[in-house]
Amino acid sequence: MDKKRRVMLKLSGEALAGEKKTGFDEAVVKTVAGQVKASVDSGVQVGIVIGGGNFWRGRSSNAIDRPKADQIGMLATVMNCIYVSEIFRSEGMETEIFTPFQCSTFTKMFSKDDAVQALNAGKVVFFAGGTGHPYFSTDTGVVLRAIEMEADVILLAKAIDGVYDSDPAKNPDAKKYDEISIQEVVDKRLAVIDLTASIMCMENHMPLAVFGLNEEGSISNALNGVINGTIVTA
Numbered sequence: 001m002d003k004k005r006r007v008m009l010k011l012s013g014e015a016l017a018g019e020k021k022t023g024f025d026e027a028v029v030k031t032v033a034g035q036v037k038a039s040v041d042s043g044v045q046v047g048i049v050i051g052g053g054n055f056w057r058g059r060s061s062n063a064i065d066r067p068k069a070d071q072i073g074m075l076a077t078v079m080n081c082i083y084v085s086e087i088f089r090s091e092g093m094e095t096e097i098f099t100p101f102q103c104s105t106f107t108k109m110f111s112k113d114d115a116v117q118a119l120n121a122g123k124v125v126f127f128a129g130g131t132g133h134p135y136f137s138t139d140t141g142v143v144l145r146a147i148e149m150e151a152d153v154i155l156l157a158k159a160i161d162g163v164y165d166s167d168p169a170k171n172p173d174a175k176k177y178d179e180i181s182i183q184e185v186v187d188k189r190l191a192v193i194d195l196t197a198s199i200m201c202m203e204n205h206m207p208l209a210v211f212g213l214n215e216e217g218s219i220s221n222a223l224n225g226v227i228n229g230t231i232v233t234a
Contacts, residue, residue: 006045007223008146009155013054013080015213022054024083032219033091039223040093045119047149049127049142050084052076070134078103081128094123100132112148139197147204154208155222161212162229163192179231192232201234208232
């Protein structure tokens with residue numbers, strides 16, 4: 001029996017907010033859901049990690065301890081996953097949400113065996129709450145879960161349509177890479193993902209693909225192996 005394609009999709013919280021910049025834009029999330037459903041229906045196994053930037057971005061005040069600020073961020077990702085999971089369900093998909101800490105009956109405690117079982121059953125699996133520890137970003141969280149789930153690739157849906165040698169918003173002559181190694185990303189400080197996550201990708205040979213979230217059909221294409229952005233090799 002052929003191994004099914006298994007991918008880990010990273011969505012930014014800000015992207016879910018649409019033009020509102022905070023909270024949720026249901027139309028945007030439904031568009032994402034429709035693209036994911038088409039791939040799930042074709043047999044692709046999909047895990048999802050969502051950032052919390054539509055509710056909380058780091059320590060907003062020096063009055064807040066860094067670990068506490070990070071805990072708020074973790075809870076923001078839980079809220080996002082619960083919301084997006086419900087929209088996915090309304091669009092006809094089955095879902096599970098796992099967290100690395102207890103959230104009463106809202107989510108299930110993360111277990112690799114349970115998560116793999118859910119993926120094999122055709123469910124979309126949400127990994128909320130990051131790593132469960134402060135000082136680690138959702139970049140690290142998505143790489144960790146991708147490695148544990150033995151995913152084929154991590155898909156990073158971003159506001160920008162790939163990896164550039166400089167900020168294209170500031171430099172009109174910025175060069176877009178079709179393919180680049182994670183080692184080059186680190187050496188050139190291109191900040192595709194944070195350093196901890198980059199090193200984990202290198203050590204575990206986990207490739208990435210970066211593409212523009214706002215391009216029509218970009219998520220569906222990426223889930224099915226068609227990348228119009230940048231491939232980051234490991």
